[in-house]
Amino acid sequence: MRVAVADVGTNSSHLLIAEAVTAGDVGGYRVLDALKDRTRLGECLDAQGWLTPEGEDRLSSALTRFRALAAAAGVPEVHVSATSALREAPNGAAVASRMLARTGVYPAIISGEREGELTYLGAAHAVELADDNVLLDLGGGSLEFVRGDQARARDVLSLPLGAIRMTRAFVPAESPGRKEVTALQEAVRAALRPHAARFAARPGTRFVLSSGTAEAAALALLARRGEEAASVNGAHCTVTELEGLLGDLRGLRAAARARVPGFERRADTAVAGLATLHAALTLLGATDFTVSEGALREGMLTEELTRLRAYQSSISARQRSVLGAAERFGANLSHARQVAALARELLGQLGAAGVDIGPAAEARSLLTAAGALHEVGQIVAQSAHHKHSAYLIRHAELRGFTPREIEWIALLARYHRKSAPKASHPEFAALSAAEQTRLTQLVAVLRVADGLDRAHAGGVQIERLERRGGGWHLTLRGATPLDLEGARDKADVWARAFGPLTLHALA
Structure with missing residues (x-):
């Protein structure tokens, strides 16, 4: 995987x-x-x-x-x-x-809050955390503060205090003076002070820093101690050491700062970055900190692998056959998992609202399989891949499914994009009127689910689906503009099967 x-x-x-x-x-x-x-x-x-x-x-x-x-x-x-x-x-x-x-x-x-949550997750897999931790993640544009325990983030704040932003606002690139650094640090304290109680040191609190600036500072401080290290992950430094490093770098011109270990490519933002971290740490009452090389992308990686593991471990034996086929045909498993999950959630909420789409267990199984396999035709060609998907599904030797079920999975994949089911299509025309109605309903669900992951970001969560007048109102969380556009574009069959669909995205 x-x-x-x-x-x-x-x-x-x-x-x-x-x-x-x-x-x-x-x-x-x-x-x-x-x-x-x-x-x-x-x-x-x-x-x-x-x-x-x-x-x-x-x-x-x-x-x-x-x-x-x-x-x-x-x-x-x-x-x-x-x-x-x-x-x-x-x-x-x-x-x-x-x-x-x-x-x-x-x-x-x-969002900045989501960034903080993922960065905390990345740090949790990189360094040993305590029962209470405060993470500071300094980027170029923003500074995230995250308080959490060993399991997850509990409180997140994002402030526009990034190293590049603060350099431009306060610190000349060549030779910043004490006055400029003091003004910068006062601006950091003013921005953080209204939130300081949420992230202030408590007995036993561990402060963790992640970012290129933090890693550079750790490398420079280890060099000063005469310590050689292939990695700075887990390095322990004091705020007093950080203050001394800041003072020394402030007195150097950019070319000289670039010769300090760790700051070869950060000479222009070094002073502002260190000054920002120092001001924040001192205001929060920190005396020392641990450096984490695990940050945002490591958190993204951990979360995605966790999702895929959970998906693989929760499916039935016959759905494992589907997963094997998806892997064999080079399908995007992350997208497949998300589409299948969204389709099942939409199906469940339709059922809760009184819509009858036949046996619920069978419908869930068919949508799960179709969600996993709807794009396998891309291994043949992007153009008309929905038709290629249907062909591959029919010949994939899926275990545990009846010939009828395999045909329905193929048809669902066939209609996940482009044309809606039509009486002129031989495979659709071969179904009874009741089966045509049911297949159209399942196609409607799959198309909207696929549209809701148009960005392939895997972040959409369905809050609720409600009847409103002659149509439906779907409330979502975590949807990108592209996801919303994708779902609206693919809601045509939904309107035909159930009535018009309106989307509402929560912040």
Whole structure:
């Protein structure tokens, strides 16, 4: 089981390709490849914060490289999370959509809170956490604060205090003075002070830092101690040491800062980054901290592998046959799992609302199989892949299904996109009137479920489905603009089977 994830930040973009460790390490993985691209999108924002064409070109180049490397490793898709640069750009959503058209990869824009949760998860798999922890994750555009226990994040805050942002606002690149650093740190304290009680030190609290700036600081501090280390993960440093490093770097010109171990490529943002972290740590009452190399992309990786493991372990024997076929045909298992889950949830809520689609257990089984296999035809060709999927399903020798059930799974895959079921189609015309009605209903569910993961980000959750007037109202959480567009485009058969569908996305 292999997964490729990437994060797009203000300063750089990172790809991580890994495979699950199947024995002895629950939730573990082995990294197969990694790639860092210094996209520096923060340099490509105009006066109004819009990402410029140059920025789009840089991002497109990085995503194209990521996709090629993942494909070479046998991973059909890269899951990408975009943070503050696209999150805050007025044209961020439009840029993300254009990236899908240009590269085949969609950078899903996540909230600062979601970023903090995933980063905490990444840190939890990288360093030993205590019963109470406060994580500080410094990016180029934002600084996330996360309080949690050994299991998960409990409280998350995102503030616009990133190293690139603070450098531009307060610190000249060449030789910042004490006055500029003092002004920066006062701005950090002013922004954090209203929230300080939520993240302040308590007896036994462990402070954890993640980010390139934190890793660079740890490397520099270890060098000062005369310690050599292949990795700074788990390195323990004091806030007093951090203050001394900040003072020394502040007194250096950029060229000299670039000669300090760890800061070879961070000389321009080193002072602002260290000053921001120092101000935040001292305000929260921290005296020391641990550095984590696990961050956002490691959290994304852990979450995705956990989802896939849960999916594989929860399905029946015959659905394992379906999963085997999906893997054999190179299907995107993450997308398959999400579509199947969304289809089952929609089916369940329709049933709860009094809609009868025949035997519920059979309908769930058919939708689960069709959700897993609806795109396997892409191994033949992208064009008309729904028809290729139907052919492959009919000849995949799925175990545990009757010939009739296999035909229905093939038809569901056939109609997941493009044309709706028509009387002129021989396979559909061969069904009885009652079967045609039922198949159309199941097709409606599958099409909407597939549309809701149009971004292939796997983040949509269905809150509730309600009857309203002559139609339906679907409330969602975690949907990207592309997911909403995809579901609306694919709600045509739903309108025919059940009535018009209206979507509402929660923040």
